[in-house]
Amino acid sequence: MILPRFDYEAPDDLKAACKIMAVYGSRACLLAGGTDLLIALKKESLAPVKVVALDRVDELKGIGTASEGIYIGARTTAAELADAWLGSAEQALAEAASLVGSPLVRNLATIGGNLATAMPAADLAPPLLALNASVVLERVGAQREVALEEFFVGPGEQVMSSEEVMTLIFIPQLPEGSGGAFEKLGVRKALERSIVSVAVVISLDDDGRTINAAHIALGAVAPTPMLAREAAASLVGRRAVAKNFAAAAKIAAGEARPRGKRTSTVYSRLMVETLTRRALDRAFQAANI
């Protein structure tokens, strides 16, 4: 497959990258891991004048922990996330990262790219939604932080302006006794776009049994990755037992808005229920370690 013609630039730092985007705007494309962009270019669904590679922008690399939470550079790869131990709740993100594409893809694909392409089935979106993450967007002279739940607009659409570069993903610090898990359904174990995915994060009270906070996020069952708010709310103040998990999973299935494109809506909802129950079970175990 032959790529269309474009100019190429690899700025040395974030400031330079923002400057190029300020000049070219929607006529330029940012290149991070390239696992989505190169395919879009080959299929000519994008035809930029300029491709701006972020390879040299070291400010976008690396994972940092602070008292307020975890900062993940937007160019951190899925392979790096899969190998990182960030905590018992954040493990949901590592699990999802370990299931992105294939090992070859994971060495290229980045967290920023996975969010910016805004696919309904993006593997890293549900765990980050469940972890209450936000993204930092930068352009010349301005920076803003957007909560991830406000970030996605529709399939392939998000709130970034064409002048902005995503720099960071921030995960706020969770209380002790929190646990997370990710579940993905596909027809095979590698190179698979999720049919349904579920991420769960729960925080337990000091008694180790009462749920103080819960977040449930669903992938591939709505135009955007989404939070199942009612399901999560149903768990707060309750005991972490199978009966309550099953009830919450049923509510989550009702909140899903599958479009019936890849599987029937009935099947999608049933799988949301099953995967939510499994994820809650494992998140509870993770919280108790």
Added chain:
Amino acid sequence: MKKCHISFQLNGIITEVLVNPNQTLVGMLRDDLGLTGTKYGCGEGDCGACAVLLDDEPVNSCLVLAPQVDGRRVTTIEGLADGEKLHPLQESFVEKGAIQCGFCTPGMILSAKALLEREPHPNELDIRTAISGNLCRCTGYQKIVEAIAAVAEKADNCGEEN
């Protein structure tokens, strides 16, 4: 479209190329540099036939733009043998009958090499996971898994002798 002047380490040798920005890494290796050991398969990152090591990690070279490797290290299948002497993985693939049509072999061997460097004692699941981005339509994978396991075992035995 302005050409890009890049300099990178290719199989240990500093290589300078003037390349079109819309050239992929696999295209540059095969068409501009004549290294046809790297195969071009699906062009979409699914088959793994084009796998090369980029800074020692296996990647789909159809999903990398040629100018992106400026200043980096690329290892292709041609970089593995030591003169006429095959790399232990190459020998093992021949020995175990892990090659049929051979189209997936370069990518398989590079994925396996990266695995053994990271994990010298892989179990079967480690091996199968490491090659899960490399599709083979001939062998059913069994011989390939055996070939990789045999190299790891051999290395273990040598270690004990020492």
